[in-house]
Amino acid sequence: MHAPSAPILCSFANSDELVESLAHFIIKAQKESVQRKGKFTVAVSGGSLPQQLNGLIGKPGVKWDKWQVFYADERIVPLDHEDSNHNLCTTHLWSKVPIPKEHVHTIDPNLIDAASASDAEDALEEIADAYEKELIHEFANKDSARFPIFDLILLGVGPDGHTASLFSGHPLLSEDDRWVAYITDSPKPPARRLTLTFPVINHAARVAFVASGANKADTLQTVLDKPEEGLPASRVRPITPGQVYWFVDDAAASKVQYPRTPFEVK
Numbered sequence: 539m540h541a542p543s544a545p546i547l548c549s550f551a552n553s554d555e556l557v558e559s560l561a562h563f564i565i566k567a568q569k570e571s572v573q574r575k576g577k578f579t580v581a582v583s584g585g586s587l588p589q590q591l592n593g594l595i596g597k598p599g600v601k602w603d604k605w606q607v608f609y610a611d612e613r614i615v616p617l618d619h620e621d622s623n624h625n626l627c628t629t630h631l632w633s634k635v636p637i638p639k640e641h642v643h644t645i646d647p648n649l650i651d652a653a654s655a656s657d658a659e660d661a662l663e664e665i666a667d668a669y670e671k672e673l674i675h676e677f678a679n680k681d682s683a684r685f686p687i688f689d690l691i692l693l694g695v696g697p698d699g700h701t702a703s704l705f706s707g708h709p710l711l712s713e714d715d716r717w718v719a720y721i722t723d724s725p726k727p728p729a730r731r732l733t734l735t736f737p738v739i740n741h742a743a744r745v746a747f748v749a750s751g752a753n754k755a756d757t758l759q760t761v762l763d764k765p766e767e768g769l770p771a772s773r774v775r776p777i778t779p780g781q782v783y784w785f786v787d788d789a790a791a792s793k794v795q796y797p798r799t800p801f802e803v804k
């Protein structure tokens with residue numbers, strides 16, 4: 539197996555340029571995937587990311603009916619709860635674009651009540667299993683790959699270097715079997731979450747991190763310049779031919795020595 543390729547860092551003068559370039563990048567990835575196999579499989583996370591996808595709204599190149607969307611991580615709360623990533627993405631994106639509802643794969647709402655009614659981990663396990671089955675169903679035509687190969691996984695990074703719901707020092711960092719796992723002790727509230735695991739993230743064709751603002755400068759410096767520290771975001775290194783990209787603004791990249799790559803819209 540080849541070594542993973544080095545991250546590609548693209549930094550933009552301001553948030554508008556970042557959002558617009560990210561939209562072009564996503565549309566290009568979508569075109570390649572749709573041409574090759576008629577669909578585009580994407581995973582998205584929460585935080586500030588959904589808002590940074592608003593460059594896609596109204597762009598004629600986006601073939602929303604070809605998208606199949608999963609959540610890179612999700613909080614175990616009802617889907618209309620203010621903490622829900624699905625709710626956040628619906629507010630910022632899905633409600634504004636013609637994506638078929640059934641193409642956005644949520645955690646099973648029928649299982650959430652049981653999980654909130656008790657502290658039993660069984661209920662969380664059941665939600666994680668059901669979401670994994672949903673993924674297996676979508677990726678059923680996968681060759682004989684051990685893990686799904688997403689066309690694109692979109693991630694944010696927290697101040698502590700976490701990504702999706704993969705946190706420093708957590709035993710889940712060494713999960714090498716499951717596709718989806720739950721946690722009950724997220725340091726970032728709410729505590730109970732689902733997350734795609736590292737093997738899934740690192741099998742993707744493309745992973746794009748999106749980060750903006752000066753409050754991300756120290757984190758990016760550690761993640762990109764000191765990968766040996768092993769922060770969760772540094773561990774995102776998709777296996778060849780997968781590629782990880784960083785879409786950031788100059789404020790977030792201000793302390794990073796790692797070389798920038800000019801972004802070209804083709």
Ligand SMILES: O=C(O)[C@H](O)[C@@H](O)[C@H](O)[C@H](O)COP(=O)(O)O
Pocket residue numbers: 583584585586587611612613623693694695696697700701702703726
């Ligand atoms: O649901 C979540 O909590 C997120 O998926 C999480 O991984 C997020 O992406 C980072 O914490 C960055 O969040 P910000 O973009 O808001 O800094």
